[in-house]
Amino acid sequence: xxxxxxxxxxxxxxxxxxxxxxxxxxKTIEYGVNHSQPADEMRQQQxxxxxxxxxxxxxxxxxxAMQKQISAAPASKTKSTGPLKAVSFASxxxxxxxxxYDVQTYLLDDFNYDGFYHTFSLNIDADVYGAAAGEQVPVxxxxxxxxxxGEWRHLHTTDVFYLQGESAYDSYEVVTSLxxxxxxxxxxxxxxxxxxxxxxxxxxxxxxxxxxxxxxxxQSFDRDNDSYGEEVVVHGGSLSALALVALGFIGWRRRAL
Numbered sequence: 635x636x637x638x639x640x641x642x643x644x645x646x647x648x649x650x651x652x653x654x655x656x657x658x659x660x661k662t663i664e665y666g667v668n669h670s671q672p673a674d675e676m677r678q679q680q681x682x683x684x685x686x687x688x689x690x691x692x693x694x695x696x697x698x699a700m701q702k703q704i705s706a707a708p709a710s711k712t713k714s715t716g717p718l719k720a721v722s723f724a725s726x727x728x729x730x731x732x733x734x735y736d737v738q739t740y741l742l743d744d745f746n747y748d749g750f751y752h753t754f755s756l757n758i759d760a761d762v763y764g765a766a767a768g769e770q771v772p773v774x775x776x777x778x779x780x781x782x783x784g785e786w787r788h789l790h791t792t793d794v795f796y797l798q799g800e801s802a803y804d805s806y807e808v809v810t811s812l813x814x815x816x817x818x819x820x821x822x823x824x825x826x827x828x829x830x831x832x833x834x835x836x837x838x839x840x841x842x843x844x845x846x847x848x849x850x851x852x853q854s855f856d857r858d859n860d861s862y863g864e865e866v867v868v869h870g871g872s873l874s875a876l877a878l879v880a881l882g883f884i885g886w887r888r889r890a891l
Contacts, residue, residue, distance in 0.1 A: 658815025658854075659689040662790050664808045667757065677755060680809045681742060684753070689813040697778050697786035697824070704776070705833040730771055731763040732797070732827055734839040739823070739846040743811070745858045750851045752812045752858040759805040760827055760837060762797040770796040772830035777808065779852075780822040780841075789823075794830050816854035823847040 663680045667673065695703070736759045743753035762771045772794045778786040795806045822841035829836050841848035 658692040658694070659813040660692060660790065661687040661689050661811040661813055662808060663687060664792050664795075664806065666795055667803075667805045667807055669803050673757070677740065677742070677807070677809065680755075680807075681753070684809065684811050687811075692788065692815070695788045697788070697826075700776060700778075700788045701826075701835070704828070729764055730829060730836070732773070732829070732837040733761055733763075734825070734827070734837055735759045735761050735800070737825060737839055737844055737846060739850060741850065742809070743858070748818075748858075750818050750853040750858065752816075752853055752855045753810065754850060754852065755807055755809040756823070756825070757805055757807045758825065759802070760797055761800045763799075765797075765799060768798070770798050772796055773836070774828055774830060775806070775808075776826045776828065778824045778826075780824070781817070782819050783822070786824055812852060812854040814854045814856045816852060816857075818853035818857055820849040821852045822849065 661684050663683055665676070665680065668676065736757075738757040738759075740755045740757070741751040741753075742755060744751045756777065758775060760773070762773075765771050773796070774794050775792045777789045777791070779789045780786050790808065790810060792806070792808060795804075797804050824838065824840035824847070826835045827837040828834075839847065
């Protein structure tokens with residue numbers, strides 16, 4: 635009987651390890667905002683498309699590692715420009731300056747009504763200075779999340795989109811559904827902006843300077859349903875399995891004595 639108990643305890647620990655090591659995956663839809671159409675209506679249209687989207691597996695990569703990866707590979711070979719052809723970064727010799735005007739966050743889907751959402755969107759509004767009149771400057775954004783104050787981890791890299799001066803009509807929206815691998819917790823968001831063709835960050839916004847990116851109550855889809863049951867948040871990843879095994883062994887030794 636005791637043996638069965640400790641085997642069950644060990645298997646529970648291994649389950650925690652497997653869950654911690656499971657690959658994260660997300661579904662993402664992104665689009666330029668059409669200001670002639672209500673934002674809520676556009677967002678609902680994208681939400682209806684999300685279930686048909688394929689989930690993309692996320693490499694477990696930190697912000698520092700991602701920046702090195704971007705520096706090592708030419709942007710023109712790693713980024714999609716969508717239906718538009720990006721202006722060559724060699725076509726101008728003057729300096730562009732960028733800043734984030736605002737980023738709005740919208741919490742969208744919470745199936746089990748526990749206050750933690752598996753779908754959210756980011757409406758990114760950035761500006762460019764120093765561009766010629768009427769020039770559309772190609773950029774892309776790299777989005778990271780930090781779980782409960784932890785390390786920044788890559789979430790998504792957008793396609794190329796275009797900024798035009800301080801226009802209010804060039805905002806860009808990214809709708810993300812966390813498919814799996816995101817424990818129920820509070821997540822901060824950070825966004826690095828890159829000018830297409832260059833490997834240095836031209837603007838950054840994060841939870842440090844925007845409340846809309848701070849402590850988002852999130853969880854992945856596989857946890858956002860009534861059948862999942864009560865969740866016990868265990869920090870420390872695979873270490874939790876070792877702790878459980880150690881506790882089981884200590885209990886067995888004490889009973890044996």
